[in-house]
Amino acid sequence: xxxxxxxxxxxxxxxxxxxxxxxxxxxxxxxxxxxxxxxxxxxxxxxxxxxxxxxxxxxxxxxxxxxxxxxxxxxxxxxxxxxxxxxxxxxxxxxxxxxxxxxxxxxxxxxxxxxxxxxxxxxxxxxxxxxxxxxx
Numbered sequence: 001x002x003x004x005x006x007x008x009x010x011x012x013x014x015x016x017x018x019x020x021x022x023x024x025x026x027x028x029x030x031x032x033x034x035x036x037x038x039x040x041x042x043x044x045x046x047x048x049x050x051x052x053x054x055x056x057x058x059x060x061x062x063x064x065x066x067x068x069x070x071x072x073x074x075x076x077x078x079x080x081x082x083x084x085x086x087x088x089x090x091x092x093x094x095x096x097x098x099x100x101x102x103x104x105x106x107x108x109x110x111x112x113x114x115x116x117x118x119x120x121x122x123x124x125x126x127x128x129x130x131x132x133x134x135x136x
Contacts, residue, residue, distance in 0.1 A: 001116055003082030010087040010111045011077055013118055018073030018093065020065030029055060030117035038110075038124045069103070070096040085113040105129050 001009075009028060016024040035053040053061065065072060077091040088110050095103040105125050112120035 001113070003087075006085075006087050006111075006113055007080040007082050007089075009113075009116075010089055010109070010118065011080060013111070013121070014077075014089060014091070014109055015075055017062055018065070018075040020062050020072060022059050022062050025062060026059060028118055029058075030114050030119040031055065032114075032119055033058065033117075034120050036120070036122045037127075038122045068098065070098060070100075073103075075107075087111045087113070103129070 013025060013028045016028070033055040035058045037051055037053075073093040073095045075091050075093050077089055079088075079090040081088045088108065091107050091109075093103060093105045093107065097103055108124040110120075110122040110124075111118050
Protein backbone atom coordinates (compact mmCIF):
# COMPACT_ATOMS: atom_id res chain seq x y z
CA UNK A 1 0.00 0.00 0.00
CA UNK A 2 1.39 3.40 -0.98
CA UNK A 3 1.50 6.47 1.23
CA UNK A 4 -1.22 8.08 -0.88
CA UNK A 5 -3.43 4.99 -0.46
CA UNK A 6 -2.85 5.08 3.30
CA UNK A 7 -3.83 8.77 3.43
CA UNK A 8 -7.03 8.06 1.50
CA UNK A 9 -7.94 5.11 3.74
CA UNK A 10 -7.20 7.16 6.88
CA UNK A 11 -9.49 9.95 5.65
CA UNK A 12 -12.21 7.40 4.87
CA UNK A 13 -11.97 5.96 8.38
CA UNK A 14 -12.18 9.34 10.10
CA UNK A 15 -14.96 10.56 7.79
CA UNK A 16 -17.06 7.43 8.32
CA UNK A 17 -16.47 7.60 12.07
CA UNK A 18 -17.59 11.24 12.10
CA UNK A 19 -20.86 10.23 10.48
CA UNK A 20 -21.40 7.26 12.81
CA UNK A 21 -21.11 4.75 9.96
CA UNK A 22 -20.16 1.71 12.03
CA UNK A 23 -20.11 -0.94 9.28
CA UNK A 24 -17.80 1.15 7.09
CA UNK A 25 -15.41 1.76 9.99
CA UNK A 26 -15.48 -1.88 11.03
CA UNK A 27 -14.22 -2.90 7.57
CA UNK A 28 -11.20 -0.57 7.79
CA UNK A 29 -9.87 -1.28 11.29
CA UNK A 30 -7.94 -4.31 12.52
CA UNK A 31 -9.21 -6.80 15.09
CA UNK A 32 -6.78 -5.35 17.66
CA UNK A 33 -7.62 -1.69 16.88
CA UNK A 34 -7.19 0.87 19.68
CA UNK A 35 -8.26 4.52 19.88
CA UNK A 36 -6.39 6.82 22.25
CA UNK A 37 -7.79 10.26 22.98
CA UNK A 38 -4.59 12.20 23.52
CA UNK A 39 -5.73 14.84 25.97
CA UNK A 40 -4.67 15.70 29.47
CA UNK A 41 -6.83 17.17 32.18
CA UNK A 42 -6.02 18.49 35.63
CA UNK A 43 -6.79 16.22 38.55
CA UNK A 44 -10.26 14.82 38.37
CA UNK A 45 -12.23 12.56 36.12
CA UNK A 46 -14.42 14.94 34.14
CA UNK A 47 -14.59 13.16 30.79
CA UNK A 48 -13.33 10.23 28.78
CA UNK A 49 -10.08 12.16 28.25
CA UNK A 50 -7.04 9.99 27.94
CA UNK A 51 -9.15 6.86 27.60
CA UNK A 52 -8.07 3.94 25.45
CA UNK A 53 -10.91 2.34 23.55
CA UNK A 54 -10.63 -1.16 22.19
CA UNK A 55 -12.31 -2.06 18.90
CA UNK A 56 -15.67 -3.10 20.37
CA UNK A 57 -15.95 -0.05 22.65
CA UNK A 58 -14.99 2.31 19.82
CA UNK A 59 -17.56 0.81 17.45
CA UNK A 60 -20.19 1.06 20.19
CA UNK A 61 -19.37 4.74 20.70
CA UNK A 62 -19.69 5.44 16.97
CA UNK A 63 -23.25 4.20 17.13
CA UNK A 64 -24.05 7.22 19.33
CA UNK A 65 -22.67 9.89 16.97
CA UNK A 66 -26.09 10.33 15.38
CA UNK A 67 -27.62 10.77 18.84
CA UNK A 68 -25.19 13.60 19.68
CA UNK A 69 -25.45 15.49 16.38
CA UNK A 70 -28.15 16.42 13.91
CA UNK A 71 -26.27 15.10 10.88
CA UNK A 72 -22.86 13.87 11.98
CA UNK A 73 -19.58 15.65 12.56
CA UNK A 74 -19.08 16.75 8.92
CA UNK A 75 -15.30 16.54 9.03
CA UNK A 76 -13.02 18.20 6.51
CA UNK A 77 -9.29 17.66 6.10
CA UNK A 78 -6.76 20.42 5.61
CA UNK A 79 -3.62 18.30 5.44
CA UNK A 80 -2.59 14.65 5.28
CA UNK A 81 0.97 13.39 5.79
CA UNK A 82 2.21 9.84 5.32
CA UNK A 83 5.44 8.31 6.56
CA UNK A 84 5.80 4.55 6.26
CA UNK A 85 2.92 2.88 8.10
CA UNK A 86 1.81 6.13 9.74
CA UNK A 87 -0.54 8.90 8.62
CA UNK A 88 -1.26 12.26 10.28
CA UNK A 89 -4.45 14.11 9.40
CA UNK A 90 -5.36 17.67 10.33
CA UNK A 91 -8.96 18.79 10.08
CA UNK A 92 -12.06 20.37 11.50
CA UNK A 93 -15.64 19.48 12.34
CA UNK A 94 -18.75 21.45 11.41
CA UNK A 95 -21.63 19.96 13.34
CA UNK A 96 -24.82 20.89 15.13
CA UNK A 97 -25.72 19.35 18.46
CA UNK A 98 -29.21 17.91 18.85
CA UNK A 99 -30.34 21.19 20.44
CA UNK A 100 -28.87 23.24 17.58
CA UNK A 101 -25.63 24.40 19.20
CA UNK A 102 -22.80 24.91 16.73
CA UNK A 103 -19.86 22.56 17.24
CA UNK A 104 -16.69 23.39 15.35
CA UNK A 105 -13.51 21.83 16.65
CA UNK A 106 -9.98 21.36 15.32
CA UNK A 107 -8.36 17.93 15.26
CA UNK A 108 -5.17 16.06 14.62
CA UNK A 109 -5.38 12.31 14.08
CA UNK A 110 -2.35 10.03 14.08
CA UNK A 111 -3.09 6.65 12.51
CA UNK A 112 -0.92 3.53 12.45
CA UNK A 113 -1.38 0.81 9.86
CA UNK A 114 -0.82 -2.92 10.20
CA UNK A 115 -0.90 -4.29 6.69
CA UNK A 116 -3.94 -2.80 4.97
CA UNK A 117 -5.92 -2.10 8.15
CA UNK A 118 -5.67 0.66 10.72
CA UNK A 119 -4.64 -0.67 14.12
CA UNK A 120 -4.20 2.54 16.14
CA UNK A 121 -5.71 6.00 16.05
CA UNK A 122 -4.64 8.81 18.33
CA UNK A 123 -7.00 11.78 18.40
CA UNK A 124 -6.07 15.28 19.59
CA UNK A 125 -8.84 17.89 20.02
CA UNK A 126 -10.28 20.51 22.39
CA UNK A 127 -12.09 18.41 24.99
CA UNK A 128 -13.82 21.37 26.63
CA UNK A 129 -15.44 22.21 23.34
CA UNK A 130 -16.15 18.53 22.78
CA UNK A 131 -18.22 18.48 25.96
CA UNK A 132 -20.73 20.81 24.23
CA UNK A 133 -22.12 17.82 22.36
CA UNK A 134 -22.54 15.84 25.55
CA UNK A 135 -24.29 18.68 27.41
CA UNK A 136 -27.41 18.55 25.24
